[in-house]
Amino acid sequence: MTRLLPGIIAMAAIVLASNILVQFPYGEFLTWGAFTYPFAFLCGDIINRVQGARAARIVVLFGFITGLICSLIGSQISGEFGPLVTLRVALGSALAYLVGQMSDVSVFSALRGRAWWQAPLASTLVSSSIDTVLFFSIAFSAPFAFLEPSVDTSWASEPVALLGFGPLAPFWVSLAIGDWCVKISLALLALVPFRIITRRLITKYA
Secondary structure (H helix, E strand, O other), X not given: OOOOHHHHHHHHHHHHHHHHHOOOEEOOOEEHHHHOOOHHHHHHHHHHHHHOHHHHHHHHHHHHHHHHHHHHHHHOOEEOOEEOOOHHHHHHHHHHHHHHHHHHHHHHHHXXXXXXXXXXXXXXXXXXXXXXXXXXXXXXXXXXXXXXXXXXXXXXXXXXXXXXXXXEXXXXXXXXXXXXXXXXXXXXXOHHHHHHHHHHHHHHHO
16 A cells, blocks of 8 residues: 555545636636646556556545545535535536546556557547546536536536537537547647656566
8 A cells, every 4th residue: 555655645636636726717618627637547547557457446546535525625615606516516526537537447457568658548538538528418418407406507508609619519518628628638748757657667666
């Protein structure tokens, strides 16, 4: 467990920072949390490469617990439009994180024996897509309104130009696509630090 402690701390810090920064908008379709959360995939992939899938899943579970604590605290804090974290947001966040991160571990493990960049890139592409679809559909789409009918999320279903210039689509779709684009962009950029960090850690623990 001692060897896992740096990974656990890193994952918990990323989840905590993302839960805080998601409260601060960046432009029309993003929040600052969109730029920190993708590093959770990098953290999990590094642990997976250096210490294996079981270790990565343990780190993911500690991140999940951190997220639940953040959601619990956020549900008790009132903002301009009610609690900072509603039931739908909390549920969407929890499921998206858990399913997405566990998918990341599974895909990475399946591709472990291929070229060094294939496992982290493919696993992050798949898991980021799952994460994005689950969170934004559960938290904001009309079909999931039954989860918390007392909370008005009609603003998220208002038709707007996709990302400000495309065809009309519910506002939450632009939020989801913007978030996904950031995840994928950072996944590509993260390949370099992934390679450097994993090589150093493998040498250290060899």
